[in-house]
Amino acid sequence: MPRLRIAAALAAVLAMPAFAQEPLQVREIGSLHVGGRVATIEGLPEREITFSPGSPPLRMNPNGDFQVEQMYAQYVKLANPRARYPLLLWHGGGLTGVTWETTPDGRPGWQMAFLRAGHDVWVSDAVERGRSGWARFPEVLAGEPVFRTMGEGWGLFRLGEQAGWNRDPARRVAYPDSRFPLAHWDQFMKQGVPRWVTTDRQIQAAYDAYVQAACPCVVMVHSQGGNFGFTAALTAPDKVKALIAIEPSGAPPQAAEAARLKDVPHLVVWGDHVAENAFWARIRQNIDRWQGQIRAAGGTADTLDLPAEGIRGNSHMLMMDTNSDEIAGRIQAWMAAKGLMR
Structure with missing residues (x-):
């Protein structure tokens, strides 16, 4: 499998340019809501409130x-x-756009890193998360929301083995090389929000509307956002000029027409301890398959495998790990190499 190799010196320069500490010159800050529909609810009893x-x-x-x-x-x-x-920065499951903002230990996140690297940056909350708002369930959103416990992510996000979780921070066992700011795990879990497992169709429709409203653009996705990003690029390959997937957890089906993406360069970034985690090892096989389909169709699907580059210990939350600036620099170097900078 092709593997992206970028000189460490170049990555460091791009991660921390000379202007990094200068005030940002901002033209506009704003927001919008996209997508959605009007739903009618009938037959519920009145209440006194x-x-x-x-x-x-x-x-x-x-x-x-x-x-x-x-x-x-x-x-x-x-x-x-x-x-x-x-x-455009798209978050993962059970999370919101806060993923890309300040890290749990108080460092600037990738929103700021890529603003300083010269990008206009958009941060969104998917349907039924954060400021996008909820709808009644099960009347509108089928089923019920899923809530992540504090301990579930310890193993799922690969800070350590699942058995290493303990409510007492002093008794938690992480991988010895973990790059996540471990003392701030509880702070990170304050970002968690409910999610549904029945709303992919609605989420995808809103992301597709978002691409039409905000693009042409480069899309960066994380985890659950991966499949939405891949599918959005398939739907609008003229609008998505590149797609960067940070540990994506899903990909289009085998029958998807990857040839539509031959002019949309893709980069997938992986952290550490994937192979020894059965859940993530299976996911990576699926993502590798999708990248292979893109390459077979004549497109570009690069992989930044951090452990293979000698960078060990990164968790699923790469943008929050203690070396997040270095990783952002390598991604920035890839974008520059693909002609996405002026």
Whole structure:
């Protein structure tokens, strides 16, 4: 399998350019909601509700028309961007756009890193997450939300073996080479939000509407966002100019028409301890298969395998690990090599 090799010196220069500590020259900060539909709810009983202490109760009728399945995005546009296209950051399952903002231990996240590298940066919350808002369930969102426990992610996000989780931070056992800021795991878990496992169709529709509203662009996805990004690129290969997948957890089916992506360069980034984790090892096989289909169709599907490059200990949350700036620099170097900078 092809493997991306970028000189460490180049990566370091791009990760921490000379202007990195200068104030950003920002032209505009704003937000929008995209996608969604109007749903009508009928047949529910009225309730009497007191909205604020001391206020009189009101009779609330929960029936009527509701705006649902929309998605929220915020953008920061630079006065003089050096990237050819805006960079859209898509988060993973049970999370929101906070993924890309400040790290749990207080360092600037990849939103700031790529702003400083010269990109207009857009950060979104998928349907039913964060500022995108909820809808009633099961009347609109089928089923019920899934909530991640504090301990589930310890093994799933590969900070250590699942058996190493303990509620007492002093008794938790991580991989000896872990790059995640371990003392701040509890802080990270405050970012967790409910998710549904029945809403992929609605989420994809909103992301597709988002691409139409915000692109041409470069899309960077994480984890659950991977399949949405791959599919969005298949749907609008004229709008998605490159796709960067940070440990994507899903890919299009075998029958997908990868030839549509021959002009959309792809980069997949992997952290450490994937092979010894049965869940992630199986996922990587599926992603490798999809990359192979792109290459067989004449496209570009590069892999940045950090352990293979001698960079050990990265978790599933690469953008929060203690070497996140170095990884951002390598991704930035790939974008520059693909002609995505001015």
